[in-house]
Structures are given as C-alpha cells and as structure tokens.
Amino acid sequence: MTTLLWFRQDLRLRDNPALHAAVQRGEPIVPLYVWSPEDEGAWPPGAASRWWLHHSLRALDESLRERGSRLILARGRAKAVLAGLVERTHATAVFWNRRYEPAARECGALAKQTLRGRGIHAESFNSALLAEPHEVLNQSGKPYRVYTPYLRRLLHDLEPAKTLVAPSQIAAPKSWPDSASLESLDLLPRIKWYTLMEKAWSPGEAGAHRRSNGFMKNTLADYRQARERPAVRGTSGLSPHLHFGEIGPRQLWHALGPKGRSSTFLQEIIWREFAYHLLYHFPETTTRPLRPQFEHFPWKKSAKHLRAWQRGETGVPMVDAGMRELWATGVMHNRVRMIVASFLVKNLLQPWQQGARWFWDTLVDADLANNTLNWQWVAGSGADAAPYFRVFNPVTQGEKFDPDGDYVRQWVPELADASARAIHEPYAGPIVDLKHSREAALEAYAQMRQRG
C-alpha cells in the first residue's frame, strides 16, 4: 500500500494539495517526476527551460531528502511510467496537481482513465491557479474574452484557501523503486552557455521564496512605476518560479496582505490567470489566431529578417538590447518584450507564431499560456488584444522607459559611448525604416480587413 505522488509543474512542498492529500492518506509515499517531452505535443520545453528544470529537480530531491524521502526520476510517456510504477510499488493511489496546456491535459486525462480502469485511486488537484478555468464563466455561461470584466469577477469572488504547510516528514516506502539519474535525463545543454543564468537565478522552492520575500519587502512599493524601467530591478522576477510551481499564486496572494491586493502586481498575477483561462477554453490559440480574420493577414515572411531579430542585429537599439538580453540570460524585461514583439510583428511583418516559438525556445520562464496570450495580444489577433494599429515606436519607448540609455548600453556594446540623447536612434544601417514599415503594417492591416 503506497501512494504515488506525481510531480509535474508543482515542484514544491509548501502549499501543494496533492502532496497534502498523499500525506493525509497515511501510507508511504513515492514521489515521482517523469521527464516526457513526448507528452508535451508541439511544445516540448526549450533549452533554457530544461536548464531550469534540471536545477529545480535537484532542489526538490534535496528538500524531500530532508524529510526522509526522495525523488524518483523516470523517462518515457507518463501513462506507461505511472502504470509500471504502480505495479512495482504496489501503489493503490496516484495523486497529482493539474496542468492546463492542451497536451498536458490530455496526458493527465489519459493517466487518470488508465489508472482508474485498474482500480487505482487517481486524483488531481489545483496547485497552480487562483481560480479553475472551467469555474469562471460570464453571465451567459461563456468564457471571458476581455480582461477587465474577468479581473473584476475574480477580485469579487476571490477568497483563496489558506495555504498548506510543507509536511515535516514524508513516509518512505520499505524499498525504493529504481530511479534514473538526473544527469541521464540530459537536460543541460552540451555547450555551457548558461553561466549568466546561474548568476541570475536560484531555481527551486527556496530560491522562489527568497525572491518573493525580497520582492514584497523591497520592490512592491514602487512596482507600478519601476516595473516599466528595464534598467531598474523593478519586476518581481518570479515568472520562472511560478511556471515550475516552485511557488503558487495562492501563496503570493496571502503574502501580499490586504493592501497588496489592490496592487498592480496582483493584477499581473491575474493576467496570468486570464492566460490560463483562455488557453483552457481556446486550446487551438497556441498556433492559430483567436480572431479568425487574422488567418488571412498578409505577413511578409523573411528568414533574413527573422534571423536578424533573433540575433539582435536589427540596428534598432531597444530591440537589439532586448534580444541579446534574452539570449544571454534567458529572460527579457517585460516592457522590452512588448517592444521587440511589436517590432517583429508589425515593423517586420513576421507571423507572431515565429516570435512565440523563439521565445518558447529561449525563455527560462517560457509558459505556454502566457506566451500565447501575450503574442496574440501584441499581434492584435487575440482576446482583448491591442488594436493592430498600436505600433510601438522603439525609439520613443526607449526614451520614455530607458531615459539614460543604461539598458541599451548594457546589452549593445557598440553603443557604449553613445550619449543619452542619441542612444535610442537606429544605428549601423537598420534593417527597416521605422516610419515606412509602420505605414506598411497599417496597410497590411487594412488589406486584411478588406478581405475579411
């Protein structure tokens, strides 16, 4: 009689409902992580994300060991691994926390069906969201498509359960099943490009809480203003921790306290909820525009322009700085994400899917729900999206949000000696003219509207 605890994107011991339920059950627990890119459909984790996962799994194993347990690692399709392990460990129950990506939902549903078919007590829980996507519907019983009413609804209804404490001991089975070694999962890249990432991040639950505590104490008060300044440490830096479930939104809600609950930061957390809401109800939007008329948008695909954008060689300072920051560190400041995305989709007329794919492969916080919502938002093709004619001017944006040019200077060494006055002006033969390409984008939009 054991309980199998299947870790997914909930790599934490605090406020973990599946773990809590497993402990309540009172039987020995076998904690398990299954590395299974095959179960992720078209979106297996990219290199930056795998780097994070490697370290987060090690951290999880260590904190399990502090409680008399350990993490079993396996590789293969989750359904098969679970079924095999149930037999080997004589497990009578399998618990896990839900995921909401299309492929992950299918994987979970399949596992549940298979296990229950064999008389196993299979049960899933919510660790990742303040509100279950299927429980939040508008007056006419449909999913929300606009953020503001969704936000109002959530703020009105919200009373998250008290957070669960981490168990001090986790009962071990008499014998442990075989585990793959962390190294054998081959999550780390062969070329060691991640030294900057190692400096910037501490994957794992402890790192998540350090970051959260530091943010609440030092950064939250100025969040609304400071988060817009890429040269300032004004954001929470919690996105990868949230993605891997090293900390959850319920915990942040409680940590914020009554005053923080009217904060811009909570609204950002609820944008994340909204992204999951949309992905759940419109799973096809990872690759297809939510607004169908955008199926006919006249993109001007160019491998050359795409590559220049990816490498940060566009000749537009804010764009190049952002893309190089991404490549070096696995993150990009959020304000700059909007700028580079607008530039790719509008000034270069490249399909937003290309940008989404690149972000997916390079971001350490790559998250299918957030990535999909944000790219569709920029492209104008999504729910509550920016109107297509909102074209960011990277020069103006730079002057507004990086007024001293410090951010550009940090990532574009060619401009190290440029004055604050001139630093945001296109340099070294920009690949497009901002004014003309803006006009071309508006024309393309008008063309689409005519066809639709």
Add this chain to the structure above:
DNA sequence: TGAAATGTTGGGGCG
C-alpha cells in the same frame, strides 16, 4: 500595456 496627425488654447513677442 501607442503614435502621429490634427485641433485648441493661451502666453508672449512684436509692430
């Protein structure tokens, strides 16, 4: 979580 074009207002220089 835009930018640019266009419109309006009001202070100040000037004949």
Add this chain to the structure above:
DNA sequence: ACGCCCCAACATTTC
C-alpha cells in the same frame, strides 16, 4: 493698448 502671429502645451482624433 491692440491685433496678429508664433509656438509650446495640452486635448482630441485617427490609424
């Protein structure tokens, strides 16, 4: 003192 013009500053409209 007055009308005229210029132009910054702000507001509104348009894409």
